Amino acid sequence: MNKPKINRPEDCQPAHALWFDRKKYVTVNFMVQKPKDVQVDIQPDKMIICCKNDTDDVFYNELHFFDTVQINDSRHRVYDRTINMLLRKMKPDYAWPRLQKDPARPSWISVDFDNWRDWEHEEDEGKEEFDRYMDMIQEMSSNNKGATPDMGDLSDFVTSVVSCCPAELKQEVNGKKETLKGFNVKLQDTILFPEGGGQPDDHGLIGEVPVLRVTRQGPDALHFVASPLEVGQEARLKVDWERRFDHMQQHSGQHLITALADTMFGYKTTSWELGRQRSAIELDTPSVKPAQLKELEDAVNEKIRAQVPVHVQLLSIDDPAVEKVFMLSVRSRGLPDDHAGPIRIIDIEGVDANMCCGTHVSNLSHLQVIKLLGTEKGKKNKTNLIFLAGNRVLKYAEKSYSTERSLVSLLKTGPDEHVEAVDKLQKSVKLLQKTNLSLLRDMAVLIAQNFKSDPQRGNFFSLHKKEGDNEFMNIIANEVNTEETLLFLTVGEEKGPGLFLLAGPSGLVTEMGPRVLELLQGKGAGKNGRFQGKANSLARRAEVEALLSQHCKHRSSEEK
Numbered sequence: 001m002n003k004p005k006i007n008r009p010e011d012c013q014p015a016h017a018l019w020f021d022r023k024k025y026v027t028v029n030f031m032v033q034k035p036k037d038v039q040v041d042i043q044p045d046k047m048i049i050c051c052k053n054d055t056d057d058v059f060y061n062e063l064h065f066f067d068t069v070q071i072n073d074s075r076h077r078v079y080d081r082t083i084n085m086l087l088r089k090m091k092p093d094y095a096w097p098r099l100q101k102d103p104a105r106p107s108w109i110s111v112d113f114d115n116w117r118d119w120e121h122e123e124d125e126g127k128e129e130f131d132r133y134m135d136m137i138q139e140m141s142s143n144n145k146g147a148t149p150d151m152g153d154l155s156d157f158v159t160s161v162v163s164c165c166p167a168e169l170k171q172e173v174n175g176k177k178e179t180l181k182g183f184n185v186k187l188q189d190t191i192l193f194p195e196g197g198g199q200p201d202d203h204g205l206i207g208e209v210p211v212l213r214v215t216r217q218g219p220d221a222l223h224f225v226a227s228p229l230e231v232g233q234e235a236r237l238k239v240d241w242e243r244r245f246d247h248m249q250q251h252s253g254q255h256l257i258t259a260l261a262d263t264m265f266g267y268k269t270t271s272w273e274l275g276r277q278r279s280a281i282e283l284d285t286p287s288v289k290p291a292q293l294k295e296l297e298d299a300v301n302e303k304i305r306a307q308v309p310v311h312v313q314l315l316s317i318d319d320p321a322v323e324k325v326f327m328l329s330v331r332s333r334g335l336p337d338d339h340a341g342p343i344r345i346i347d348i349e350g351v352d353a354n355m356c357c358g359t360h361v362s363n364l365s366h367l368q369v370i371k372l373l374g375t376e377k378g379k380k381n382k383t384n385l386i387f388l389a390g391n392r393v394l395k396y397a398e399k400s401y402s403t404e405r406s407l408v409s410l411l412k413t414g415p416d417e418h419v420e421a422v423d424k425l426q427k428s429v430k431l432l433q434k435t436n437l438s439l440l441r442d443m444a445v446l447i448a449q450n451f452k453s454d455p456q457r458g459n460f461f462s463l464h465k466k467e468g469d470n471e472f473m474n475i476i477a478n479e480v481n482t483e484e485t486l487l488f489l490t491v492g493e494e495k496g497p498g499l500f501l502l503a504g505p506s507g508l509v510t511e512m513g514p515r516v517l518e519l520l521q522g523k524g525a526g527k528n529g530r531f532q533g534k535a536n537s538l539a540r541r542a543e544v545e546a547l548l549s550q551h552c553k554h555r556s557s558e559e560k
């Protein structure tokens with residue numbers, strides 16, 4: 001082996017390393033953001049790794065193994081946030097109590113407890129496990145489709161169009177359902193996250209063409225676009241980063257709340273929903289006490305302040321570690337039937353490891369803050385916990401403050417008195433309404449009596465009053481003898497919508513009702529001498545009045 005010697009750079013720091021051992025091999029994962037210029041030298045008794053991260057910090061680790069390794073069967077792979085080492089032990093089935101020969105424990109080494117198992121009692125020969133790991137590494141290098149990229153600079157990603165088929169997109173715009181005609185595009189690879197695991201899809205651009213929806217189909221993602229793309233053409237992808245980051249904050253926030261609700265109170269999460277305004281976690285408990293809510297919120301934000309790292313691990317579907325996650329986390333919903341490729345484990349260091357296909361922040365500090373807004377009664381004796389994470393908290397505060405300012409100027413009181421002021425207002429409005437109604441009733445009676453006592457009264461009476469209701473009209477109709485008088489009453493806007501009542505001799509009402517309805521563009525029905533309903537417009541009220549009055553005169557002259 002004639003590798004160039006790696007020299008320790010002047011200004012460098014060690015990368016954090018997570019390790020665990022199995023019967024036949026040892027795994028060491030060096031945590032580096034977007035590693036570049038990676039140099040690795042693995043020797044039987046030691047290894048050196050040197051690289052830079054996305055902000056050009058230089059990392060250098062030199063470690064002397066606890067025992068020797070077979071260099072020809074050892075390898076490394078560079079990922080987005082880690083450099084993973086797989087080291088074949090020279091002496092199989094020989095447990096390493098620590099990674100290094102030196103018993104001193106450097107601060108940059110820690111045990112990957114999520115993968116740490118007591119393999120002394122394992123039936124597995126170990127070789128199988130090793131082979132699976134190798135297969136997985138091979139598979140991951142050749143087929144990376146469907147795997148979701150992590151947070152990073154996703155502003156420019158170039159791939160090509162594999163297929164483009166006519167398709168329809170059903171969506172809701174302002175509460176109205178509509179079907180959009182367009183195309184589903186498959187790409188060689190993608191950076192846009194398809195819907196799944198409770199997380200909504202990414203939006204973005206293919207070139208200049210907006211991607212309106214991304215869905216999953218087996219290992220592929222389908223990108224819905226309005227105009228067709230040519231198969232084979234280059235596709236420059238852009239992700240709507242603000243939307244993506246918002247989803248990451250809510251989703252990682254959910255994992256954190258879910259984990260702590262379980263460890264602190266034993267409340268299991270049964271499902272969750274990332275909403276457009278707020279998100280909800282369904283907890284398997286009939287209620288959450290306000291004090292528990294406060295305690296949970298404090299604990300969640302404490303983890304954010306502690307800047308706990310979040311790792312994404314890709315494991316082969318038959319890796320025993322996957323089963324462990326399944327067993328430990330009852331909340332894992334299981335895999336979709338059409339799942340393909342490796343399994344992703346989202347590991348909030350020391351808090352939670354959970355299988356998830358969603359996009360997550362790489363450190364809890366990126367969540368900024370989590371606000372638990374409260375709880376609502378869920379279905380089947382469950383409780384929905386409503387929360388906001390990250391920028392949503394800021395937006396919510398901004399909106400609340402602006403509402404508060406408006407209320408201060410409307411109610412002429414400070415925010416602390418708002419509830420009291422509105423309560424007072426509501427009570428006085430109710431009282432006024434009550435008084436108003438009773439006055440209106442009295443007035444209806446007086447109007448009817450006034451008409452009855454008029455010796456000059458004819459057999460037709462018409463009245464319009466802006467303020468009034470059905471009761472007002474019916475009281476008048478009850479007071480006046482409608483066996484001999486035709487009543488036409490309306491309430492509402494003079495030229496706008498309103499209510500009407502036609503009452504009188506039943507034959508006459510049945511005859512004239514439909515004409516009235518037509519002139520008032522109304523809806524209504526009648527029986528027993530009353531015909532009433534809603535008028536779309538009272539603009540032609542005068543015409544109705546003239547028509548009815550004419551009709552009554554005609555009738556009375558006939559009777560004489």
Ligand SMILES: [Zn+2]
Nearest residue numbers: 197356357358
């Ligand atoms: Zn998840």
